[in-house]
Amino acid sequence: MLVYLTRRLFWLVITLLVITAITFVIYFVLPPVSPAVLFAGKEATPQLVATVQHELGLDHPVWVQYLLFLKHLVLGDQFGWPGLGFSYVNHSSVRSLLAGRVVVTVVLAVGAALLWLAMGITIGVISAIRQRSVWDRLALGFAIFFISAPVFWLGLVLLWVFWYKLGVAAGTGYFPPGQYGLLTWLDHMILPWFTLALLYAGWYARMTRGAVLDTLRQDYVRTARAKGLGEARILLRHVLRACLTPILTMFGMDLAALVSGTVIVEVVFNLNGLGQWVVQSVTSDDIPSVLAVTVLAALAVMVANLIVDILYAYVDPRVRYE
């Protein structure tokens, strides 16, 4: 296991290097206009551009800039650790801008993920064990509806109904529990959680149903039944455990992808998270911010993948890492 982990961590670092290098080339080498020109603003005289280039460290060769970026990432920069640089648009340390937003996105993603797992797996299992029943058809309808419903539409509809018309939800915005209390925080997060969760729950319900149906036809399930085990025990101990592998794979990737993929929900519900910020950064050519989110998103996906792979060994006894 230790050898396996070491190997995976090595490849994680290599992949990160490749991703950051590609991002660096895309944003520093390919653009027709230097970031220094954009920074210099209204009257970008050649002298001013040269001054800005020097101030931002853009007068070094690209490979030196890249190495400096890596150095700051690992050892920290003037703004602290990890060194993520200085935002060309917001004129602040990227680290300080990132910090508060990570919390919002993680809260949104984790809350929604728990909801969609609970909804998706429950609906999927019921649908499978009641195959071709009314429940199964209802579950299919649920899945198709929410998979098809654009997330911005769903969010706006939920807001309109539960906040604007019925007044039972609190509306938009993020209200940190430490400042506004747990209830206010929950009140503002319920709709975004459900909006995001309903989209994914449909996928998970369909996938769980398929996996459970497949497993129910396996010989070992028939053997378990022949031995007189109860249906509940068979379902929970034998069937569901076997089904968890593909669900776990998908869950790890989906959750990690949400690090930068919650933009729609964040915009609709006015949550100042990472997704919203990355869109602003891309459209305003704020290279250090884009680079920071790229690193974070890539890291999240790779770490999630690693955790999922490790969990396989515990979920599925057939998997062993030698």
Added chain:
Amino acid sequence: MTTSRGPARRLLAAGGCLLLLALAACGGSSGGNSGGGSSPGSTATGTAVRGGVYRTAVTSFGLTNNMDPVGETQIGFAFSLYDAMLRTLVTFRHESGTAGTQIVPDLATSVPTPTDNGLTYTFHLKSGIKFAPPVNREITSQDIAYAFQRINDAKLVAQYGYYYVGVIKGLTGKAKTPDNHISGIETPDPKTIIFHLTAPVGDFLQRVASPAAAPVPSEVAKCFNQAGTYGRDVVASGPYMFQGSGAVDIKNCSTIKPMSGFDPTKNITLVRNPNYDPATDGTRPSYLNGVQISVDPNVADIFARVQKGQLDGSMTDPPPATVTRQYLTDPSLKKYFHSDLINQVESVTMNLAVAPFTDVHVRKAVAWVLDKSAMLRALGGESHYSIATHIIPPTLPGGLPVSYDPYQTPNESGDLAKAQAEMKQSAYDSNKDGKCDAAACRNLAFINIAQFAGVDTVVQNDLAKIGIQIKPRDLSVTTAFTALFTIKQLEPMSALGGGYADYTGTYSFAQPNFGSTALSGPVACCNYSLVGLTKKQASTYKVPYPPTGIPSVDTIITKCEALSPGPARNTCFAGLDQTMMTKVMAWVPYVWGRNIVITGPTVSQYVMDITTSSLSLTRIAVTNHVTLSS
């Protein structure tokens, strides 16, 4: 191992749809509203009472220098905050209409009269005016001189530096530190500051009223040597300051942390400056106890929150079409809809170095054929904009009246016959049928941004009638303006000419847009059409110089700049507008901007500030009882 990427793809696709919807909403149609100077609800005249907090939201702060006044150019939003936070030697009245453009004393005891043939300005400072916490000391002339030394520091990237560089003796914009003394600025005592100019500048007082010229305490600002970084610790001198100002420890640079009231991507909270003495300020009633502005990227949500009473009003974002319609058709809501003409023009630009626009007859044909009524409808109607009949907005000093309209057509819908008559006189219509038949008239890129994308189809169809084929390219704001200002790129056309005046002085509109000195670098704002491009500049930037030459209005601009504010100066700038419209015709102005704000019933007094093209935070009043900690 595999995983489904369906949800992720859907999220991305939906993101695109949402943005499109939001942008479409901005440019959607609306109900009718008179296109005059201001709408019925532009100034609510309820009783203004001190207290309460104006709670608002914007889709983005759109700051250009993180609130550091030396480089901030975001007029509509940041300058409104600066009026609340910063005091200058003299200031504008900051009200609606022409009264708002009047210069009045602020830190200075009086508005000085220039001496030495307009070359010297002497200001005497009032006593007892202090900086806000954490500085808490009296403002001196040295603090104002230090602000100019910051403008002079190249690495702080003073965005409006060109209004001072070469104007004040010794101010070159090339200093390596803000500690360098400027020879043209004298501070003989803590209460006197004298400016020596290189040549008479008629609107020097307006330039001194700009936020970049507000006093800066060196003991704090010296700690910020990178452009924009001082913005998070701006020390106030006006009635309001960032929340948390008092908590900043200025013992030394390492102890200074950002003020809690400003996060550049999330929120700005202003509270009262405890050191502000209203007796020293004759212009800012300052009714509010505070201002709370948050970033809410969902424009529909902002207006929903206003309707639900969670916000007191909007600030810079125009409402979606459905909201506009609701407010304009419901008599009980109409009074909350404020629409005021501002110092903004939007024009179709033509590049004078690119065929077929090297020919003035082609340019005039474009001016005649465009259906401005249709363009106005495409942008939301008269509640959002007014049809522009000439370039310099009538709200600026010297702006001609709306009735000056050299390309007047019935209902402003264009006149094909007159357009074709012009085209026939051009070298690009060989068979004289009123249509351009040269290859130069095909596939011309038409740069635009989402906010004005509604006009693309109108322009495309209208220009096709005179044989000009354009290809609209709707780009992100940064990409579009970078493309237009990259001289070498020679973008032939855009829908983006104009924007705002940098300050309420017509020179600040004319020089950047039409002066050849604005073509100061390979990518420099804002001479879209390359008006006045010289042969030397063409050679420097490696662009072809047309054999017929490029018209210049530099002489007129220089002449106007030297004149003192008054009728002669106004007539001079009116003449510039007429020359641009009839002789140069590089821009076809299609709309003048309006500022739209929707307020809730808690706003008891609404005042629009013509100088910032935004609501006046120092003049509006609310009736809510929201409180903020300092």
